[in-house]
Amino acid sequence: MPETLKETTPDPTVEATAAPVPAAAAGKPRSLWSDAWHDLRRSPLFVVSAILIVFLLVMAVFPGLFTGADPRYADLAHHYLQKPKWGNFFQEDWFGYDIQGRSIYARVVYGARASIMVAVVVTVLVTVLGTVVGMLAGYFGGWIDTILSRVTDIFFGVPFILGAMVVLTSFAERHIWVVILALAFLGWTQIARVARGSVLTIKQADYVMAAKALGASTTRILLRHILPNAIAPVIVVATIALGGYISAEATLSFLGIGLAEPTVSWGVDISSGQEQLRNAAFVLIIPSVMVSITVLAFIMLGDAVRNALDPKLR
Amino acid sequence: MAELKKEPVDATPNVAEVGTVNAATEAEAVAAVDAPVAQGEPILQVRNLVKHFPLTQGILFKKQVGAVKAVDGISFDLYAGETLGIVGESGCGKSTVAKLLMTLERATAGEVFYKGQDITKLSGRALKAVRRNIQMVFQDPYTSLNPRMTVGDIIGETFEIHPEVAPKGERRRKVQDLLDVVGLNPEYINRYPHQFSGGQRQRIGIARGLALNPEIIICDEPVSALDVSVQAQVINLMEKLQDEFNLSYLFIAHDLSIVRHISDRVGVMYLGKMAEIGTDTQIYDHPTHPYTQALLSAVPVPDPDAREGRERIILSGDVPSPANPPSGCRFRTRCWKAQDKCATEVPLLAVPERFRASDTPAAHESACHFAEEKDVVHAA
Amino acid sequence: MTIIDKTADVPAPRGSNDESGPLLEVRDLHVEFHTRDGVAKAVNGVNYNVSAGETLAVLGESGSGKSVTAQAIMGILDMPPGRIPKGEILFRGQDMLKMSNEERRQIRGQKIAMIFQDALSSLNPVLSVGYQLGEMFRVHKGMSKKDAKAKAIALMDRVRIPAAKERINDYPHQFSGGMRQRIMIAMALALEPDLIIADEPTTALDVTVQAQVMDLLAELQRDFNMGLILITHDLGVVADVADKIAVMYAGRIVETAPVHEIYKRPAHPYTKGLLESIPRLDQKGQELYAIKGLPPNLLHVPSGCAFNPRCTMAQDICRTDIPALLPVTERDGTELVGRGSACHFWKETIHG
Known part of the structure; x- marks a missing residue:
């Protein structure tokens, strides 16, 4: 080693401050989630779907903001299948009246609550149950995995709608919670599979090994290291599935085994609207369009979130 | 494991008898683990360590159809304050050794004595105390840090797991001190x-390894994922820290030049067995095992002139599968010296007979029936 | 052994007339x-x-x-x-x-x-x-x-x-x-x-x-x-x-040379630093020479010579002027064939 370059270890602090790294130069700490959020805000897909979803959620929580009309008030004498008045924005007669003379606009607004509540609550239940099952199976492996995965497979093998039909027909009274529990009971398997796969990958990571080497407890490893890193694909799947539960509720209601009158829901209205398909198609089409828009909004949101969280872009 | 019994396990006449401690209670075990060890005394003693990974078939009813013999009976000592380098190619079991020493994997057989305590048998509080004293630096700085946690959380987590090391109020400051020690700006704590x-990530990994004031750090390829110009920085840092904190390193790597630079002693592994072990001069300048010689001669040297005078031994073929290793000497299928004896008799890791009397640097442990000295590193 | 023989249906290489280039x-x-x-x-x-x-x-x-x-x-x-x-x-x-x-x-x-x-x-x-x-x-x-x-x-x-x-x-x-x-x-x-x-x-x-x-x-x-x-x-x-080497740093070639020469006499501080920071196999070294700092961020390549923040020889000119890849010569001006260095101070680097 020539004497001219006597430089030994650079003064560590000087080195670190003198030559900041790429991102460090950018300043603030940026977590993966804040990076994802940064991406999301710039994604038109996300902006459109988020506006739609916020709009729908407000409608579900405060239907009174959108209409003063009562969705259950029937005026057969005056409004029997009266056609929509497309110019009367946000008025009682905007979307016309159904066969019992009830305002379709009011029913669409109030129907959002049941439809969205079913979907949201089912999604939450399914995500929690699926994540727990998938995480335990994936992390512990062995006989725990064998048992949990077989159970998952059995549930997965049941066709979703058919299964829901079988379960629901065994209940005399189909309260909204019955529908929710039936859907959740059958729907968690997809999440469980995704979570298990995700955990299987994450548990190989060196940082999990590092935590074990430090003597971290299993609970700590699962909650601090595995869960936060394994959850991203679960969230994506859950968001997309949420749209699916809205259409599942509509399908079951349409078949007459989901929600039923007097509950106001889009599915219920689609079901009753089908009888007038020939002479007053709008009675069927309007709630159907609402279902489609909502499902689409959640699928778009899921896609946007997936793009933002895609590790390949990181 | 019937297979195991057929082969004679490496007798290790040159490895000192282990002074075991029989702790009756957990408290005694913890006390034994926390006792200091004098410089130059063995701090970690590995005896006939074996790890077989079972190969299974079937989904519901698994049955074992074989085993990957990742580590198959190795013994060595790590002395306080020294760096022991372990070199070998992929699949030789060197990373499994690291995991066994960290008790991240359960040994199939054999013992690892840390201050006289067999850590393969410990659990609970005593094991946690051992873990505080044996830490690890991982190969890949991109996967060894949890991407969802800040640097402060990553290093600070060690104190959450071992709260007795630092009281709650002091933790943040300690983390910042550690960042400073490894040459990072303490203000980066929230990044x-x-x-x-x-x-820089590898420095964070090193800071995490240092946080608990361990006595031993096991480094599994700590610089192989780094750029050449950064490798030297990290190596220098590790040497500085070793002096400062009186650490013992077990330095596992495939880069023979770096291992020579940092190690006091070097062990060469091949297919789950130790082929040769000795001081860095003994191994690099006076290798006696043909595998070591081939390995050294194959290293591309960044000096065309030096290279032209060197003899190059190009081995044929690949490393055999550890699931089905050759009988006798594991290296015989690629060895140019192999004879019938090599297929039937497992060579023991010992100082070869012919060198035993003399005082040459070739007199170090080598597991070859036909050990002879050959300088392959220096230009002829 | 001619395993792969030229078949007729392979089009003749374009511009094959200037084989010399x-x-x-x-x-x-x-x-x-x-x-x-x-x-x-x-x-x-x-x-x-x-x-x-x-x-x-x-x-x-x-x-x-x-x-x-x-x-x-x-x-x-x-x-x-x-x-x-x-x-x-x-x-x-x-x-x-x-x-x-x-x-x-x-x-x-x-x-x-x-x-x-x-x-x-x-x-x-x-x-x-x-x-x-x-x-x-x-x-x-x-x-x-x-x-x-x-x-x-x-x-x-x-x-x-x-x-x-x-x-x-x-x-x-x-x-x-x-x-x-x-x-x-x-x-x-x-x-x-x-x-x-x-x-x-x-x-x-x-x-x-x-x-x-x-x-x-x-x-x-x-x-x-x-x-x-x-x-x-x-x-x-x-x-x-x-046969020959091109050393790249931050998207530029900083040094070119026939292979034997670069190891003997590097003409760019980066190459020199790299060579010195590698431990040797044939002797036990002292402390390693380490190039200080980190590889540059391509979003903010340093002005002037990209290597200047890490360079021991950097002067003011290195922070402002991008050095061109110029031919390297002996002390007496005889050209060293195939050698070039993109350093303002290549003379000092190669001739010490």
């Missing part, structure tokens, strides 16, 4: 790993 | 990537050339632009986000950047082939290696299945895969790392290209296997008189096989 370069 | 010439190539955080300037004016039978080693660390340059040559850059705002890539005198996609496709694979670091992910896991090798002959040369298979076996023999005939129907995962890299080499060789670009071909392999594969590559290059661009970060591998 996330992806905001750092590979070299 | 370089096979491939890269002129003032710029590549940038448009990312969320700004424009990353990966390649900032690279010039190099390779002739038939010559090995050029492009040496650099991650982010130096060595691989991006190769991808630009192969036409496999992701565009967007990648963009080539400036530069020429001349293959036998013709600018490939101005060619149609079809013309480039004709060159890619047939005239210029590439070997990647990770052979496992570069081979299709669901097709047998024999099928993948034979595909080259079936698609590009219109051979029958049987002939293509025979060719594939011959090719596997050529890259010394033992028992080629029996292993022809095996899948990539059934081969070891070294054998897979041989298959990659066989695929690159299949159409007898004029130029092979090898991007870290042995980095993923063990030392003993590395030597085998490098030897094979060098031997094949000699036999077929191909040009070879070897992209690597390993100064040792370079010393073994290259």
Whole structure:
């Protein structure tokens, strides 16, 4: 080693401050989630779907903001299948009246609550149950995995709608919670599979090994290291599935085994609207369009979130 | 494991008898683990360590159809304050040794004595105390740090797991001190790993390893994922820390030049067995095992003139599968010296007979029936 | 051994009249990537050339632009986000950047082939290696299945895969790392290209296997008189096989030299620092020399010489003026053939 370059270890602090790294130069700490959020805000897909979803959620929580009309008030004498008045924005007669003379606009607004509540609550239940099952199976492996995965497979093998039909027909009274529990009971398997796969990958990571080497407890490893890193694909799947539960509720209601009158829901209205398909198609089409828009909004949101969280872009 | 019994397990006449401690209670075990060890005394003693990974078939009813013999009976000592380098190619079991010493994997057989305590048999509080004293630095700085946690959380987690090391109020300051020690700006405490370069991440990994004031750090390829110009920085840092904190390193790597630079002693592994072990001069300048010689001669040297005078031994073929290793000497299928004896008799890791009397540097442990000295590193 | 004989239906190389000129010439190539955080300037004016039978080693660390340059040559850059705002890539005198996609496709694979670091992910896991090798002959040369298979076996023999005939129907995962890299080499060789670009071909392999594969590559290059661009970060591998070296830093070539000279007398502080920071195998060193600081962020390449924040010799001029790659001469002014350095103080660096 020539004497001219006597430089030994650079003064560590000087080195670190003198030559900041790429991102460090950018300043603030940026977590993966804040990076994802940064991406999301710039994604038109996300902006459109988020506006739609916020709009729908407000409608579900405060239907009174959108209409003063009562969705259950029937005026057969005056409004029997009266056609929509497309110019009367946000008025009682905007979307016309159904066969019992009830305002379709009011029913669409109030129907959002049941439809969205079913979907949201089912999604939450399914995500929690699926994540727990998938995480335990994936992390512990062995006989725990064998048992949990077989159970998952059995549930997965049941066709979703058919299964829901079988379960629901065994209940005399189909309260909204019955529908929710039936859907959740059958729907968690997809999440469980995704979570298990995700955990299987994450548990190989060196940082999990590092935590074990430090003597971290299993609970700590699962909650601090595995869960936060394994959850991203679960969230994506859950968001997309949420749209699916809205259409599942509509399908079951349409078949007459989901929600039923007097509950106001889009599915219920689609079901009753089908009888007038020939002479007053709008009675069927309007709630159907609402279902489609909502499902689409959640699928778009899921896609946007997936793009933002895609590790390949990181 | 019938297979195991057929082969004679390496007798290790040159490894000192282990002074075991029989702790009756957990408290005694913890006390034994926390006792200091004098410089130059063995701090970690590995005896006939074996790890077989079972190969299974079937989904519901698994049955074992074989085993990958990742580590198949190795013994060595790590002395306080020294760096023991372990070299070998992929699949030789060197990373499994690291995991066994960290008790991240359960040994199939054999013992690892840390201050006289067999850590393969410990659990609970005593094991946690051992873990505080044996830490690890991982190969890949990109996967060894949890991307969802800040640097402060990553290093600070060690104190959450071992709260007795630092009281709650002091933790943040301790983390900042550690960042300073490894040459990072303490203000970076709230940043996330992806905001750092590979070299800086490895410094974070080292800070985490240092946090508990361990006595031993096991380094599994700590610089192989880094750029050449950054490798030297990290190596220098590790040497500085060793002096400062009186650490013992077990330095596992495939880069023979770096291992020579940092190690006091070097062990060469091949297919789960130790082929040769000795001081760095003994191994690099006076290798006696043909595998070591081939390995050294194959290293591309960044000096065309030096290279032209060197003899190059190009081995044929690949490393055999550890699931089905050759009988006798594991290296015989690629060895140019192999004879019938090599297929039937497992060579023991011992100082070869012919060198035993003399005082040459070739007199170090080598597991070859036909050990002879050959300088392959220096130009002829 | 003529395993791969020239067949008549291979079009004659374009511009083959100027055999004397370089096979491939890269002129003032710029590549940038448009990312969320700004424009990353990966390649900032690279010039190099390779002739038939010559090995050029492009040496650099991650982010130096060595691989991006190769991808630009192969036409496999992701565009967007990648963009080539400036530069020429001349293959036998013709600018490939101005060619149609079809013309480039004709060159890619047939005239210029590439070997990647990770052979496992570069081979299709669901097709047998024999099928993948034979595909080259079936698609590009219109051979029958049987002939293509025979060719594939011959090719596997050529890259010394033992028992080629029996292993022809095996899948990539059934081969070891070294054998897979041989298959990659066989695929690159299949159409007898004029130029092979090898991007870290042995980095993923063990030392003993590395030597085998490098030897094979060098031997094949000699036999077929191909040009070879070897992209690597390993100064040792370079010393073994290259004829000349181009050292890259932050998207520029900072030093060029015939291989023997660069190790003896580097003319750029970066090269010098790299050579000194590698521990030696044949002697126990003292503390390692370490280049201080970190490789540059391509979003904010330092002004002037990109190496200036890490350089021990940096002066004010280094922070303002980008040094050009100038010829390096002896003290008395005699030119050192093939040597160049992009340093304001190359004289001080090489002559001490």
